[in-house]
Amino acid sequence: MSTGTRAPGPTEKQTVPARVPRPRPPAGRLRHSAVVAGLLVALAAAVLASLALGSVRIPPGQVIDALTGRAGPSPYRTIVLDVRLPRVLLGVVVGAGLAVVGAVLQALVRNRLADPFLLGISSGASAGAVLVLVVGIGGGVTTTLALPAGAFAGALASLVLVYGLARRGGTMTGPRLVLAGVAVSYVLSALTTLILAAAGRPEHFREALYWSLGGLGSARWDTLVLPAAVLVLGLGLLLALARPLDLLLVGEEDATALGLDTARFRAAVFVLVSLVTAVMVAASGAVGFIGLMAPHAARLAVGAPHRRLLPVAALGGAVALVLADLGARTLIAPQDLPVGVLTALIGGPFFLWLMRRRPEGAPL
Amino acid sequence: MTELRLEGLAYEDRLRSVDLTVRPGETVGLIGPNGSGKTTLLRCVYGTLAPTGGRALLDGDDLRALGPKARARRVATVPQDTGTDFELTVRELVALGRSPHKRFWEGDTAPDREHADAALARVGLTGFADRPYPTLSGGERQRALVARALVQDPALLVLDEPTNHLDIRHQLDVLALVRALGTTNLLALHDLNLAGAYCDRIYVLERGRVVTGGTPAEVLTPALLDAVYGVDAEVVPHPRTGSPTVVYLHGPAGGQEASTM
Numbered sequence: 001m002s003t004g005t006r007a008p009g010p011t012e013k014q015t016v017p018a019r020v021p022r023p024r025p026p027a028g029r030l031r032h033s034a035v036v037a038g039l040l041v042a043l044a045a046a047v048l049a050s051l052a053l054g055s056v057r058i059p060p061g062q063v064i065d066a067l068t069g070r071a072g073p074s075p076y077r078t079i080v081l082d083v084r085l086p087r088v089l090l091g092v093v094v095g096a097g098l099a100v101v102g103a104v105l106q107a108l109v110r111n112r113l114a115d116p117f118l119l120g121i122s123s124g125a126s127a128g129a130v131l132v133l134v135v136g137i138g139g140g141v142t143t144t145l146a147l148p149a150g151a152f153a154g155a156l157a158s159l160v161l162v163y164g165l166a167r168r169g170g171t172m173t174g175p176r177l178v179l180a181g182v183a184v185s186y187v188l189s190a191l192t193t194l195i196l197a198a199a200g201r202p203e204h205f206r207e208a209l210y211w212s213l214g215g216l217g218s219a220r221w222d223t224l225v226l227p228a229a230v231l232v233l234g235l236g237l238l239l240a241l242a243r244p245l246d247l248l249l250v251g252e253e254d255a256t257a258l259g260l261d262t263a264r265f266r267a268a269v270f271v272l273v274s275l276v277t278a279v280m281v282a283a284s285g286a287v288g289f290i291g292l293m294a295p296h297a298a299r300l301a302v303g304a305p306h307r308r309l310l311p312v313a314a315l316g317g318a319v320a321l322v323l324a325d326l327g328a329r330t331l332i333a334p335q336d337l338p339v340g341v342l343t344a345l346i347g348g349p350f351f352l353w354l355m356r357r358r359p360e361g362a363p364l
Numbered sequence: 365m366t367e368l369r370l371e372g373l374a375y376e377d378r379l380r381s382v383d384l385t386v387r388p389g390e391t392v393g394l395i396g397p398n399g400s401g402k403t404t405l406l407r408c409v410y411g412t413l414a415p416t417g418g419r420a421l422l423d424g425d426d427l428r429a430l431g432p433k434a435r436a437r438r439v440a441t442v443p444q445d446t447g448t449d450f451e452l453t454v455r456e457l458v459a460l461g462r463s464p465h466k467r468f469w470e471g472d473t474a475p476d477r478e479h480a481d482a483a484l485a486r487v488g489l490t491g492f493a494d495r496p497y498p499t500l501s502g503g504e505r506q507r508a509l510v511a512r513a514l515v516q517d518p519a520l521l522v523l524d525e526p527t528n529h530l531d532i533r534h535q536l537d538v539l540a541l542v543r544a545l546g547t548t549n550l551l552a553l554h555d556l557n558l559a560g561a562y563c564d565r566i567y568v569l570e571r572g573r574v575v576t577g578g579t580p581a582e583v584l585t586p587a588l589l590d591a592v593y594g595v596d597a598e599v600v601p602h603p604r605t606g607s608p609t610v611v612y613l614h615g616p617a618g619g620q621e622a623s624t625m
Contacts, residue, residue, distance in 0.1 A: 112450075240469040247460060249450045254443055256412045258516070259436030259464035304450040307471055 099317025102291020117288030128154020213340030214287030289347020374417030396569035440518035502529030
């Protein structure tokens with residue numbers, strides 16, 4: 001570039017350098033395919049371990065026989081296929097779903113501290129689901145849809161509320177967002193407990209614990225279908241929206257200047273993440289922190305662009321929740337801990353570490 | 365080449381019925397004190413504010429009616445630096461400038477990355493492509509944002525204080541680059557001497573209105589600087605380049621309320 005004063009016209013000869021050999025991927029990032037492959041192996045290992053371990057230990061060989069259909073009818077086969085496998089698969093689906101939701105929420109509010117649990121969306125979904133449960137809308141078979149529908153209404157309402165509270169008066173700051181999320185989350189959790197208690201349900205404390213901390217114990221083959229379908233559709237749609245999601249990372253103003261109808265896009269993604277969160281919560285209660293940790297780890301590994309980030313976050317979330325559930329089933333066996341207890345034990349400190357470790361110049 | 369015409373453009377009480385024309389291929393500067401409405405005017409042009417009155421016409425098309433994507437194919441902006449919490453690399457950030465030319469589900473292709481690399485070379489950031497954007501200095505960020513505007517292939521370039529964080533060499537570089545692009549340019553500038561040297565014409569804003577407009581020599585006068593900025597200054601043509609050069613006279617401005625409130 002010339003440093004001349006008023007040299008008008010295209011007299012500048014640009015010195016376009018010879019093609020610099022591009023290090024792919026950029027320094028500090030791992031190759032995407034290698035990360036995906038590694039995570040798939042880790043997931044397979046975690047799933048196998050979860051199928052083998054528990055109150056009854058099943059040798060890995062027998063697990064594989066049961067999975068491949070080579071085993072004849074036996075108690076092991078029943079345990080593996082009818083008890084543990086649906087639960088493990090629900091862990092895969094919910095872990096992946098929450099991680100994807102977390103990654104997208106973080107882009108949506110431009111803050112790494114966002115997570116469906118911390119922002120009160122999961123609590124909203126729980127409250128909505130419990131309301132449906134207690135009022136008994138569409139009893140019987142339709143609960144498989146009525147429950148997620150109630151959760152969806154609750155999730156969307158709490159997300160809009162938290163976002164509105166955090167944004168009041170113009171700009172949204174991290175502390176405001178998290179405070180609004182935590183406050184709304186507390187109120188909704190209390191509401192959930194209150195609804196269950198007021199309805200005089202005999203097991204209401206247990207139920208309240210499940211809805212506010214989560215658990216995969218209710219998994220059955222037939223309750224697995226909806227979450228799996230929503231995960232596949234949601235992840236597919238969000239991958240297709242990778243470019244506009246990337247645009248959100250540079251801020252509302254820039255995104256608009258780069259041609260994104262920011263308000264409409266954000267509203268649409270709000271609905272989508274509420275839906276995914278709601279279906280996950282309806283199947284497993286409000287499991288926290290997966291949506292915080294998995295996307296962050298994924299970003300460290302493959303960077304922020306969503307086309308690479310979302311699959312890696314999903315796999316990471318799946319591995320994390322499957323392992324957490326394995327811990328929840330085995331740590332104080334035969335007691336079944338709410339899995340949210342374990343994710344919070346790890347996630348809380350992680351949150352604090354994230355808060356301290358923000359990049360230079362980044363808003364909290 | 366593209367012409368921008370503002371007809372009675374207004375935004376609440378911050379911008380009051382501004383008429384302004386940027387002719388094809390011109391570089392037009394906006395000057396004025398803080399809060400005079402420069403940024404508001406620019407935001408109405410690049411579309412992040414909806415004017416409350418009047419129109420902004422790009423070759424006769426109302427920019428409002430174009431919709432964000434069609435507008436972004438023709439108008440690019442270099443915003444005042446916005447920090448980001450997320451570690452996009454510089455190349456990834458610059459390649460986002462291709463977005464208005466692509467379907468939303470399309471990823472970056474090899475030509476996109478080459479486009480980005482060429483733009484980075486033009487702003488002198490070769491070798492920064494794989495660095496995380498947040499690790500760049502203020503000046504480097506600003507040049508990366510200029511590169512992002514370049515890959516947008518705009519007809520009209522709108523720049524809000526493009527020299528804000530830059531050292532003097534990069535200020536000159538960026539302004540020379542902008543002039544060399546062949547685009548029609550509208551830029552808000554604080555530095556009156558840079559405005560005088562690099563702009564074909566200058567408009568002066570004060571409290572949301574255009575006070576005057578014309579060539580640098582017509583606009584940059586001691587009387588105007590006193591009236592709009594409340595400063596005592598002399599304006600002399602530069603002995604070698606001939607562009608009007610403002611020299612501020614220090615000390616209490618004659619009779620103005622400069623030192624006491």
